Amino acid sequence: MCGIVGYVGDDTAGQIVHGGLENLDYRGYDSAGMALLGDDGLTITKREGEVSNLSVPTVTGATCGIGHTRWSTHGPPTDTNAHPHTGMSDDIAVVHNGIIENYEELRATLVADGHEFTSETDTEVVPHLLERELDDGRDLRAALESAVAKLEGSYAIATVCADTDRIVATRHESPLVVGHDDDAAFLASDVTAFVEHTRDVTYLEDGDIVTLADGDATVYRDGEVVDRPIDTVEWDATAAEKGGYDHYMLKEIHEQPTALRQALSGRIDLDRGTADLDLTFPAGFLDSLDEIQFVACGTSFYAAEYAAQLIESFADVRATAELASEYTVDGGGDPRRTLTVAVTQSGETADTLGALRRANGGGIRTLAVTNTLGSTVTRDADDSLFIRAGPEIGVAATKTFASQVTTLALLSVFVAQERNALSAADARDVLTDLRGLPGAVQQVLDDAGDVREAATAFVDASAYFFVGRAHGYPVALEGALKLKEIAYDHAEGFAAGELKHGPLALVTEDTPILAVLTEGTRPEETLNNVAEAQTRGAPAIGIVDGSVETNSLDTAFSVPSLGPVTPLVANVYFQLFAYAIAKQQGRSIDKPRNLAKSVTVE
Ligand code: G6P
Numbered sequence: 001m002c003g004i005v006g007y008v009g010d011d012t013a014g015q016i017v018h019g020g021l022e023n024l025d026y027r028g029y030d031s032a033g034m035a036l037l038g039d040d041g042l043t044i045t046k047r048e049g050e051v052s053n054l055s056v057p058t059v060t061g062a063t064c065g066i067g068h069t070r071w072s073t074h075g076p077p078t079d080t081n082a083h084p085h086t087g088m089s090d091d092i093a094v095v096h097n098g099i100i101e102n103y104e105e106l107r108a109t110l111v112a113d114g115h116e117f118t119s120e121t122d123t124e125v126v127p128h129l130l131e132r133e134l135d136d137g138r139d140l141r142a143a144l145e146s147a148v149a150k151l152e153g154s155y156a157i158a159t160v161c162a163d164t165d166r167i168v169a170t171r172h173e174s175p176l177v178v179g180h181d182d183d184a185a186f187l188a189s190d191v192t193a194f195v196e197h198t199r200d201v202t203y204l205e206d207g208d209i210v211t212l213a214d215g216d217a218t219v220y221r222d223g224e225v226v227d228r229p230i231d232t233v234e235w236d237a238t239a240a241e242k243g244g245y246d247h248y249m250l251k252e253i254h255e256q257p258t259a260l261r262q263a264l265s266g267r268i269d270l271d272r273g274t275a276d277l278d279l280t281f282p283a284g285f286l287d288s289l290d291e292i293q294f295v296a297c298g299t300s301f302y303a304a305e306y307a308a309q310l311i312e313s314f315a316d317v318r319a320t321a322e323l324a325s326e327y328t329v330d331g332g333g334d335p336r337r338t339l340t341v342a343v344t345q346s347g348e349t350a351d352t353l354g355a356l357r358r359a360n361g362g363g364i365r366t367l368a369v370t371n372t373l374g375s376t377v378t379r380d381a382d383d384s385l386f387i388r389a390g391p392e393i394g395v396a397a398t399k400t401f402a403s404q405v406t407t408l409a410l411l412s413v414f415v416a417q418e419r420n421a422l423s424a425a426d427a428r429d430v431l432t433d434l435r436g437l438p439g440a441v442q443q444v445l446d447d448a449g450d451v452r453e454a455a456t457a458f459v460d461a462s463a464y465f466f467v468g469r470a471h472g473y474p475v476a477l478e479g480a481l482k483l484k485e486i487a488y489d490h491a492e493g494f495a496a497g498e499l500k501h502g503p504l505a506l507v508t509e510d511t512p513i514l515a516v517l518t519e520g521t522r523p524e525e526t527l528n529n530v531a532e533a534q535t536r537g538a539p540a541i542g543i544v545d546g547s548v549e550t551n552s553l554d555t556a557f558s559v560p561s562l563g564p565v566t567p568l569v570a571n572v573y574f575q576l577f578a579y580a581i582a583k584q585q586g587r588s589i590d591k592p593r594n595l596a597k598s599v600t601v602e
Helices: 013-027 103-112 125-135 140-148 248-254 256-264 298-315 350-361 376-380 399-418 424-435 437-445 448-456 472-487 496-501 523-535 563-584
Strands: 003-009 031-038 041-048 064-070 092-100 153-161 164-172 177-180 184-188 200-203 209-213 216-221 224-226 291-296 318-323 338-344 365-370 383-386 464-468 491-495 513-517 540-544 555-558
Touching: 003 013, 003 092, 003 153, 003 164, 003 209, 013 031, 013 064, 013 184, 031 092, 041 092, 064 092, 064 153, 064 164, 092 125, 103 125, 125 140, 125 153, 140 153, 140 164, 140 209, 177 216, 184 209, 184 216, 248 256, 248 563, 256 399, 256 437, 291 298, 291 350, 298 318, 298 338, 298 399, 298 472, 298 563, 338 350, 338 399, 350 365, 350 376, 365 376, 365 399, 383 399, 399 424, 399 437, 399 563, 424 437, 424 563, 437 563, 448 555, 448 563, 464 472, 464 496, 464 523, 472 491, 472 496, 472 513, 472 563, 491 496, 496 523, 513 523, 513 563, 523 540, 540 563
Parallel strands: 291 318, 291 338, 338 365, 365 383, 464 491, 464 513, 513 540, 540 555
Antiparallel strands: 003 064, 003 184, 031 041, 031 064, 092 153, 153 164, 164 209, 177 184, 177 200, 209 216, 216 224
């Protein structure tokens, strides 16, 4: 949620900050604003709605500026609640991501001291606290250090002050990254903001204070300068552009064959029948495991559910997937014989980080499976495994789901082999199926026109029900989530066998049933459940691979059989279907209402 941008350099800060906000508006798009420091002090401009509503003010000599795009938590999206926020005067401006949990108490103290507030946000306490610290004679860096010591909650904060030609920023449980160019320094909550200018980055750590001045960035810790490594981002700006597609989401759906090749690259040894992952666990640890727990949210949770099934079937170990926001370590087994795997595309989802910290606190070894180098999850977990999908801009996750399941399938084989639970021959079969994924997904993508045409008949449906068994079940859940997210239509995923235990009451001729009917998902039984819905008038669409006779379906789409990962290929049809419905309805596909790509509050 929310995006922060900062720039200090020789160029016109307004254009660069605005460009950065446009690159980041998938993080939140309720309102946007910027503060530019020019020859005549600070100019603050902010506006409800998307970044495109915000025009860049003309500010002479503005070579320093901060900006923000918001996903509201405290206070509705209005011009007043938009960031930057100021204190009693307009000489200080603050942008903030996260939530300040003790803001009511701080606000009450500040009001008692005579401070007047204009917004309903938690953020506004920060510029007022800073004013107080500056009045006490501190410089901006010391003032920020002292002010944040009073905050509880999570935050990334950047500030500029009228008489100091610099940006000062800090983070606590909310991402912040610095970009280094020859004569400029950048700041952002995500490298996407400035990757068109530089790929040399420093990921800040919790508690770091960074100063951006004279085109340079200096990181401080407890008042002392500290060295932080400079990493090079592997992808460039073109990876985060639409590349001729109408929407990022469609581009990312079509990028899946490439993303899957990247996920698999160098990780399969077919001769030996092994999954080669760059992971080292203590000797005997995997072998002695009683349980693997996956924790995740949203789409990542469905990938985790898929993975839990794969691990159980390959590795002969109990595996569970739990919603991160519901996860507790209480009542679990022996922490020394448990592995908790946090699955998160962004690596910044607060619920998932919370679950990970609970696992760490309970003495459980933890592994992060993520798309984002340098993200918080990679610091908090004992080990990290990257899904290598490249940047995903569309709020609704598509290619990262495919890359997560694929990477987790490799992890399942890896764990199985460490436990001697899978023979080399059986492992080779699974790995061969995984190798077939990019080509199989491409075949589905080549069928996109047919899906678009078929979807036309269902665009006015009153609800959509997705069903599947075994690995088809998480895919049904994910298919329904995509439709909800981007078409705003009622869509539910059900375990196919459960349809008759309640949901059937919802079925009418206006509720299409979309079913996964591929090998390994008990398609005969699912087909019976589909028939029960068809008898009540529902049209049926099935994703099939020839493993059962499916003439009874109203519409069928074919996928090649790839063993346990066939439903992952079926999912691409569901993505295309959701996209086609949302497109025909003229929805805001890349930035669905009320949602944000990364939710950094619990
Ligand atoms: C948000 C996004 C979802 C995403 C979920 C988990 O709710 O809108 O698309 O699945 O966060 O994100 P993560 O980055 O942890 O995978």
